[in-house]
Amino acid sequence: MNLRGGWVGVAVALVWVGLIFGAYFALSLRHQVLAKLSELIR
Amino acid sequence: MPTFPLDILIALFAVVAAWGVGRGILRRLPLGNTTWAEQAVLALGLGLALIVLLMMVLGFAGLYSQLQAWLMLAGLGLAGVVSQAKGDLAGVVSANGADAVWRRLRTAGWPFLLLAAVLLVYGIGYLAAALAPTLEGDSIAGYLLTAREYARQGGIVSVDYAYTNTYPANGQMLSTLGFLLRGQVLAQIMVVWVPGLLGAATVYALGRRWFSRRAALFAVVVWYGMYSVGYLAASGKIDLAWAAFDLLAILAFARWYFAREGERSWGWLVVAGLFLGIAGGTKQASLFTAVTMAMGIAFKLWRDGSFRPRAIVQSYLVIGLPAAVALVWVVRSYTLSDAGFFTGEELPGETGITGYFRVLWDMSMLGNTSSTEGPAGKPIGPSVLASVPLVLLLRDVDRRLWHILAFCGLMSAMWYFGVQRARHFLPTLGLLSLVAGYVVMSFLDRKPRLGQALVTLVAAALVLNLAVWAYINFVSIQRAPYILGMQTKDEYLAENLLEQGWYPNHTVTSYALGLPQDARIAGLSVGSGFYLERPLYTGWAQTPAEVPDAAAFYGLLRSSGITHVFINDFVVRQRHYEQAWLAQPPFQAEYLEQLVCDNGQCLYAVR
Secondary structure (H helix, E strand, O other), rough: OOOHHHHHHHHHHHHHHHHHHHHHHHHHHHHHHHHHHHHHHO | OOOOHHHHHHHHHHHHHHHHHHHHHHHHHOOOOOHHHHHHHHHHHHHHHHHHHHHHHHHHOOOOOOOHHHHHHHHHHHHHHHHHHHOOOHHHHHHOOOHHHHHHHHHHHHHHHHHHHHHHHHHHHHHHHHOOOOOOOOHHHHHHHHHHHHHHHHHOOOOOOOOOOOOOOOOHHHHHHHHHOHHHHHHHHHHHHHHHHHHHHHHHHHHHHHHOOOHHHHHHHHHOHHHHHHHHHOOOOOOHHHHHHHHHHHHHHHHHOOOOOOOOHHHHHHHHHHHHHHOOOOOHEEEHHHHHHHHHHHHHHHHHHOOHHHHHHHHHHHHHHHHHHHHHHHHHHHHHOOOOOOOOOOOOOOOOHHHHHHHHHHHOOOOOOOOOOOOOOOOOHHHHHHHHHHHEEHHHHHHHHHEEEEEEHHHHHHHHHHOOOOOOHHHHHHHHHHHHHHHHHHHHHHHHHHHHHHHHHHHHHHHHHHHHHHHHHHOOOHHHHHHHHOOOOOHHHHHHHHOOOOOHHHHHHHHOOOOOOOOOOEEOOOOOOOOHHHEEOOOOOOOOOOOOOOOHHHHHHOOOOOOOOEEEEHHHHHHHOOHHHHHOOHHHHHHEEEEHHHHHHOEEEEO
């Protein structure tokens, strides 16, 4: 294992990457949905 | 018939001429060994820097003309050919040969083929965006406006209705060349697409030198695929030209900084200074790069035990003298406005320690200025934020990485107290993309599954970003019919200006073409008068609280030489100008004569 913290390090990396990309895709989706909704309402 | 092939051909000729002459200069500099990637970007960078300097001299001398532009380019091309004839062109061709590229593609794993494919699509998309007249606000209110006027008036003149009039204009030297040689599309290619590719190639050259080919490729895709870069690619702004020259300065400085004591060539500092001068004369944010480099020089001299007055003065002079070329624009700015620098202090931004992290988060998500700069902001995407902190989990990290991160840290601190926009941070984002590349490649080597997951997520984010960018630039704005020659420029503007409520619409711009050449139009705010073809002076939003008498305000208009007035109801509503004299119907009835009105936009003649 050449990561700091062994499997804990892997877990930390997974959580961090998941958090950032999860937030990005969720926010993008929300933005697209809101944009579509506002277009429909208008 | 589409006309873009000719624009691309001329741009290609300019690039080859610049590269040829740049290679000749490069060979005469005492720089030691260089990789082919470094040679390629340094040669093109030096050639473009020479074009910028020549255009600056010719512009201040008032010698611009189409003939001059072609003669200059032909001269550079000839100089390039002569210089290549004396050198080892065969070596360059074989080093860049198709065989080597194919061999590398065959041996690369799927993650890299995926990234290379995404990069190719971005490059073609950005080129296509540059092939139609831009509708980007800052470009048509300032950057392209000044360049077009320089070309029309035969020199660098004061364009007092462009908001960029007093800004440094090295970037406009490239777009002015495009206007002189052919027109707006070539100007956009020269100031946006070519420098964008040069910036991306410089990130690659940096990564190739200090890390690995794979890390370099990853970094290039992440940097080039940022929405902030994509936004600029569809504009006529100068930020990508700035980023390319600033990155070249960083590349040269890094060769000096990371060289062993005794092997350090002063030639690299000269080259860094020259590129810093060109970058600083394009956008003054290079001052941050200069300050950080100055600290780097002091640190290196101290570490080597040569922190003595003579060595200090020598090092700073070697980099500072060529960089001083940027001061030309500072002096011009003082002569025009009594202010030499753009501080951006009136722009909204975050404050405090938590604000620093908020700006990084927002910039990585949907953009940190979504409220003021459009619905999607201009984000950089999540890849840098997701990857760079993982460096803390790696053992046996290349020591240079910490120096690069320290450089980025200092740059980000200064940027935070300046203008908090991604486009003011592009060179540092290039370095951070390299760190991200290093981290992801380390994970691919050490934890392949995790590394592959990271590459897949980055590619997914890039594809999503590309989809949004393509929708905005090819569906919301219909560029394809113009590019393919199915529409004239007039038809293209008629269709697309309808959607842009902030800008003068096609009815108004068409009418304005018939106004006298010396017409001067007053507006409330939001210039964007590029397609009006007549000067649009903004800032005429005075209310009775400022000028109590209608007759006095009318007198002010007349004494300023204003002949016409443009009122856009959309802007009046958005910016709350209802109280302004120009927006009041009684004032309009008494002092103005309506010429044309369409879709809430009216053009008047001053009685």
